[in-house]
Amino acid sequence: MGLGWRPAMQAALYGSDGFFVRASEGPRDHFRTSVHSSPLFAGAIARLVERVDAALGHPAAFDLVDVGAGRGELITALLAALPEELAGRVRATAVEIAPQPIGLDPAIRWRREIPESITGLLVATEWLDNVPLDVLETDDDGLLRTVLVDPATGAETLGAEADPADRSWAGRWWPGEGRIEVGRPRDEAWAEAVGSIERGAALCVDYGHVKTERPVFGTLTGFRQGRQVPPVPDGGCDVTAHVAMDAVAAAAGVPHRMVRQREALRALGVDGARPSLETARTDPAGYLRALSAAGAAAELTDPAGLGGHWWLWHGVGLGDHGTMLW
Numbered sequence: 001m002g003l004g005w006r007p008a009m010q011a012a013l014y015g016s017d018g019f020f021v022r023a024s025e026g027p028r029d030h031f032r033t034s035v036h037s038s039p040l041f042a043g044a045i046a047r048l049v050e051r052v053d054a055a056l057g058h059p060a061a062f063d064l065v066d067v068g069a070g071r072g073e074l075i076t077a078l079l080a081a082l083p084e085e086l087a088g089r090v091r092a093t094a095v096e097i098a099p100q101p102i103g104l105d106p107a108i109r110w111r112r113e114i115p116e117s118i119t120g121l122l123v124a125t126e127w128l129d130n131v132p133l134d135v136l137e138t139d140d141d142g143l144l145r146t147v148l149v150d151p152a153t154g155a156e157t158l159g160a161e162a163d164p165a166d167r168s169w170a171g172r173w174w175p176g177e178g179r180i181e182v183g184r185p186r187d188e189a190w191a192e193a194v195g196s197i198e199r200g201a202a203l204c205v206d207y208g209h210v211k212t213e214r215p216v217f218g219t220l221t222g223f224r225q226g227r228q229v230p231p232v233p234d235g236g237c238d239v240t241a242h243v244a245m246d247a248v249a250a251a252a253g254v255p256h257r258m259v260r261q262r263e264a265l266r267a268l269g270v271d272g273a274r275p276s277l278e279t280a281r282t283d284p285a286g287y288l289r290a291l292s293a294a295g296a297a298a299e300l301t302d303p304a305g306l307g308g309h310w311w312l313w314h315g316v317g318l319g320d321h322g323t324m325l326w
Helices: 005-014 039-055 073-081 164-173 184-195 245-252 261-267 277-282 284-301
Strands: 062-067 090-095 108-111 118-125 134-138 144-149 156-161 179-182 197-206 221-224 227-229 238-240 256-260 310-316
Touching (some): 005 134, 005 238, 039 062, 039 073, 039 118, 039 197, 039 261, 062 073, 073 108, 118 184, 144 164, 164 179, 164 184, 164 245, 184 197, 184 245, 197 245, 245 310, 256 261, 261 310
Parallel strands (some): 062 090, 090 108, 118 197
Antiparallel strands (some): 134 144, 197 310, 221 227, 221 238, 256 310
């Protein structure tokens, strides 16, 4: 008999030998994120850190929390990109289930749980898409049933009728029949994360959809060594599903702003514009560096790729500037 997708994903991703727990390999070995794509991404987030710091009045200690930190790539890059004075006030925390990487900057605290009280900025890049969820389908009698999966093969069958909480979530956030990926665990995880902010902001960067664009057949899939593969929850591949971003935003219970990554990065100075050809004549080396940066920026802002990700921003205790820092 199969398992519901939520426990199957939990074991496959975060079990004792789960995909994200193994010390021998990291997520970047299997898929490419904005963090791995270019230092321009960390540079843009660093500018946000500076703006939050200013809005907070430059506190003596500024909490910088990276949730779903992978192997610490983003928070390491952020510390390097920040002005020295601000970096000296930062309390850097990486939240991750995987073991702490060897050689990590000792200034970065590595822990499994989000700190209870944060004054500063919490960032979660491609975290919620890996928070396990259940999947529902409508049977021939019109009843929503939980989809069961064989962890060894990925074969699916229909199980019992969905529980009331999942049916309620589906009725509110996923209109119509078909295959439904119940985002309730993601809503709860993000609400808890935002709830940890005493003063500051929380930023979620992820691929997802909104109510008017829910995919009829869902988005559950797998990735292994850079290739998309069937989502078999045996621990051998990443198992992921797009995030119902509007449901996540509402669950936090505080004002928010939500835009595509393309728009957010352009507002933060990452636009992918090619350098002037005149520069090639006057400064060939500088031209090549600028051309390389433009190529990286183009990848980060490509609306059909990374630029199509959503940025969900919540300001807490920042007054009128809470949702307008970029």
